[in-house]
Amino acid sequence: MSSVADEGDLTAKATIRNAALRLFAERGHDAVTVREIAAAAGVSPALVVHHFGSKDGLREAVDGYAAKAFDALFAMDEHDLAEMLTGGNSMSIAEMFARAFPHGSPLPAYLRRLLLVNDPAAAALFGRWYALTGRLLDSMTEIGAVRPTEDPAVRAAFFLVNDLALILLRNQVAAAIGVDPLTPEGVARWAKEVTAVYTTGAFVSAPRQEPS
Amino acid sequence: MSSVADEGDLTAKATIRNAALRLFAERGHDAVTVREIAAAAGVSPALVVHHFGSKDGLREAVDGYAAKAFDALFAMDEHDLAEMLTGGNSMSIAEMFARAFPHGSPLPAYLRRLLLVNDPAAAALFGRWYALTGRLLDSMTEIGAVRPTEDPAVRAAFFLVNDLALILLRNQVAAAIGVDPLTPEGVARWAKEVTAVYTTGAFVSAPRQEPS
DNA sequence: CAGAACACTAAACGTGCGTACAGCATCGGG
DNA sequence: CCCGATGCTGTACGCACGTTTAGTGTTCTG
Incomplete structure (x- = not known):
């Protein structure tokens, strides 16, 4: 709840996307959970879905x-x-x-x-x-x-x-x-x-x- | 329950291993379920565990x-x-x-x-x-x-x-x-x-x- | 300044996963 | 003949997953 600003002045949506990009690249889409992405971005899992619709929507955005x-x-x-x-x-x-x-x-x-x-x-x-x-x-x-x-x-x-x-x-x-x-x-x-x-x-x- | 003999005279254990090898190669370990492997080998999911201990054991065997x-x-x-x-x-x-x-x-x-x-x-x-x-x-x-x-x-x-x-x-x-x-x-x-x-x-x- | 729109969270739900367990045949050795 | 070992199945359990829902602040807008 405090590390949202970790990546400068990025929006939470961009922060989530970046975290997902990094995790997907490191371990593959299937091996990464929405909860992990949310934790890495410093937000709640529900916000990921709120911004991208679903995990697959996030994948498409990435x-x-x-x-x-x-x-x-x-x-x-x-x-x-x-x-x-x-x-x-x-x-x-x-x-x-x-x-x-x-x-x-x-x-x-x-x-x-x-x-x-x-x-x-x-x-x-x-x-x-x-x-x-x-x-x-x-x-x-x-x-x-x-x-x-x-x-x-x-x-x-x-x-x-x-x-x-x-x-x-x-x-x-x-x-x-x-x-x-x-x-x-x-x-x-x-x-x-x-x-x-x-x-x-x-x-x-x-x-x-x-x-x- | 009848396709065990599909691959010639292989044992069920070898059939499971081969099915797992093919599925793992095509889609990756995480994206393949034990139930899929069992279905591809024509056996029950429990037999996979019986022969290999766990999914990870199967992975190691493969x-x-x-x-x-x-x-x-x-x-x-x-x-x-x-x-x-x-x-x-x-x-x-x-x-x-x-x-x-x-x-x-x-x-x-x-x-x-x-x-x-x-x-x-x-x-x-x-x-x-x-x-x-x-x-x-x-x-x-x-x-x-x-x-x-x-x-x-x-x-x-x-x-x-x-x-x-x-x-x-x-x-x-x-x-x-x-x-x-x-x-x-x-x-x-x-x-x-x-x-x-x-x-x-x-x-x-x-x-x-x-x-x- | 009311109120809609937005960003965000906590909690829970349903599903499908890996796995454990009990039981049923088949078979070789005493 | 029996009996432990082996091969195998059906069922069920617990858990972690993606997702839903209800709700709370916060910020635009007229």
Whole structure:
């Protein structure tokens, strides 16, 4: 009853939404109770229902809020596309995540939930990012910055999936290489190696492709 | 009461475990009830508790079963390591998944769940696969099949993560490129493009690395 | 300044959950 | 032949969940 003002001057509704976003991202929708969300937001459970109609309504509100945040990222993406083509310093989705969301933001983890639970909203997001990746690679191929390929669909999916993998497996990668790959230091170290592989390759030559 | 024999000559206990594995993989532990598992296995809910003690006991049994399946994959991995080095036809984890698990197996989806919820078993699995990837790349570097890198830790993580991403984002990739990447046809198409990028790169040159 | 609208709470309700318990067949060993 | 063990079911219990309801201040508005 006193921690409503914990998050600055946010309204109680926004506080509830933020608490739900964080808890949903950490543990999944099913594992979080309305009472927990209310406690985390410092309000009564009934107020959650009062503002959002039901737990599922809250879920939809959180989904919409996250989608808007990701769309903002997407718009920035579109805007920087031309700059990327001319400037030459490419930027991955993971890099944009690291830049756009301050350390500790629950949004990367929420995206992970969405993608791995086969949420339709995440499928739409993936589709848009896939289309963008394809367009970007096409443009870069036209200007000679990227080698042509027989299978541009798979190449675009490969690039996108590699990028998202860093968000999906963030914790495991952090444990493996000793630095969180979504921090500025981590993303720099990661991008350096990835750029090297994407530019010159890693395998020296291909002795054979398929045995039979 | 009659579908116990639906899965051949399996015992009821194994039938329950399989049903739980499939349901857990599809919808997550929390979203599946003991009554659903029992119905899917064609037994009474009480029998689930009788055989596994509790829902959590069932979860542990399923985890152990899945871990054994993944360990078998891992052993095959170790065995094929030398062959890979000499034969030259490299094999990704995703390829081994496609080979080892027949179409429709719930195990890929279960691995996805394990990684999603930051299960310690999944962390251990990731750690072992990461070590294996690092060893493999080291060996291949020694014999001149892979270019040396300043940051072998990140390179190993990059390769592993790209591989796992195909399992994690299987559905989205299937929707994007029009073929399930964990089927023989899909994995062949995917591997061809990935090998090309890993061998010759995709970017023509690197104009700049980091602006400031 | 009356009164509607709004933000919010305490308490309770009904449902579906995991689980416990008692009992019923079937069967192998003394 | 019996009898403990095993596999399995029907029923019921207690609890935690999402949600409802009734009510209390507090704030806009005419």
